[in-house]
Amino acid sequence: MTLSQPTNVPENDNISKKLVKITKDTFDFGILFIRVFHELLIWTIQKLLPIDLKDVSKDIVLITGTGHGIGRELALQYAELGSKVICIDINEKSNKETVDKVNSIRKGSAYFYICDVTNRDAVLQLADKIKNEVGYVTILINNAGIMPSHPINQHTEKEIRKVFEINILSHFWTVEAFFPHFIQAGRGHLVSMSSLAGLVGLSNLVPYCATKFAVRGMMEALSEEIREGPLKGKINFTTICPYMTNTGLCKKPKVKFPSILGLLDPKEVASAVIYSQRANKVEVTIPSGLHPFSNFCRVIPLKCSILLKDFIDSGVESDLS
Ligand SMILES: NC(=O)c1ccc[n+]([C@@H]2O[C@H](COP(=O)([O-])OP(=O)(O)OC[C@H]3O[C@@H](n4cnc5c(N)ncnc54)[C@H](O)[C@@H]3O)[C@@H](O)[C@H]2O)c1
Structure with a gap:
């Protein structure tokens, strides 16, 4: 006891x-x-309620890859909404054309800068220059990208490194350079171009898909870090996953049902990007129905999703054949 x-x-x-x-x-x-x-x-x-779109007329929007395609259309459409647009491209001639076009719509709304976004030092210097010459960037759109498309054994080491440098590593340098702008401005919105190839793995696009999946990973992790820190609620994140778009980036598109899922028009894609940013969407596909479809394909048995993929039979052929 x-x-x-x-x-x-x-x-x-x-x-x-x-x-x-x-x-x-x-x-x-x-x-x-x-x-x-x-x-x-x-x-x-x-x-059920109408979406309240953000006013962007006071924003300074920096877009990478404005010399062509979706980037050019984004520059034109943001300028139409009253934003100041900073046009960044590695190609001087085509970027100049974009800036002239934008300024012919709204005089003085476009600013021209040449920069290779893979060059971290150049991007950091550019951020200082823009701060002094235009002001603090409040919307950053990581759009520049390349898409070599051929089987993995035909990709050279140089090419694989280049796809990663442009499609994903450059996003780290622009974030490093322009998040201080967001902090100074007290607000900011980061928009990054992923792709449908960032949701679904496709043949002939192994490095491209890897970078576009990485864009989604970076955006999700970054938004988590911001949500848990002192900048919570001040910076918004939107990831865009478009289907194949008629810009020439996709050199040999393969489309089985052109009337249902044909190549998109870059104007239509740019307008969906801007709508998604203004509506503060987190991750969208263009067309929007492909997002739930892709989620559905992840939860059904693998063999069923492969049957669906083979039936749709869309993607890209090798650009070397
Ligand atoms: N076109 C499509 O089918 C498609 C589909 C899904 C996603 N996307 C993505 O959308 C974005 C835009 O695609 P697009 O079709 O408009 O491409 P595009 O080829 O028409 O334009 C890309 C622009 O980026 C510029 N650029 C390339 N490397 C650069 C660098 N190092 N520094 C600065 N600028 C550089 C090019 O000069 C060009 O003006 C890309 O990220 C792409 O992966 C495109």
Whole structure:
């Protein structure tokens, strides 16, 4: 009796500690359940209401890859909305054409800069120059990209490195250079071009797909880091995953059902990008229905998703054949 008494006291203590913990965890789980339900309700109501688009007329929008394609259309459409547009490209001639075109729509709204976005030092210097010459960038659009398309054994080491340098590493340099602008301005929005090839792996595009999956990973991780830090709520993130677009980037597109899923028009893609940014969407596909479809393909058995993929039979042929 006397021997068992001292050991019983801590045992009772342990049991009551466990009970307290179980009660607390059950309470926390109940609160979580109510909060998730509450958010779902808000989300459902918001889906039924018209979306309040952000005004971008006071924004300074920096777009990379404005010399051609989607980047050029983005520059034109942001200028039409009253934004100041900073046009960045490695190609002087084509970027000049874009700037002239934009300025013919709204005089003085486009600014011309030549920069290779893979050159970190050049990007950092550019950020200083823009701060002095135009002001703080409040919307950054990482758009410049390349798409060599052939089987993996025909990709050279140089080419693989270049795809990574342009399509993803450059995003690190622009973020490093322009997040201080966002901080100074007290707000910012980062938009990054991924691709449908960032949601689905496709043959002839192994390095390209790897970079476009990486864009989504970078954006999700970065937005988490911002959400957990002092800049919470001040910087927004939008990742765009377009289907093949008629810009020439995709040299040999393969489309089985052109009337249902034909090549997109770059104007239409640019307008969807701007809508998504203004509506503060997190990740979108263009067309939008491909996002739930891609999620569906991830949860059904692999053999079923392969059957669907083979039936749709869209992608790119080798640009070497
Ligand atoms: N076109 C498509 O089918 C398609 C589909 C999905 C996603 N995307 C993505 O959309 C973005 C734009 O594609 P696009 O079709 O308009 O391309 P595009 O080839 O028409 O234009 C790309 C522009 O980027 C510039 N550029 C390339 N390397 C650069 C560098 N190192 N520094 C600065 N500028 C550079 C080019 O000079 C060019 O003006 C890319 O990121 C692309 O991966 C395109």
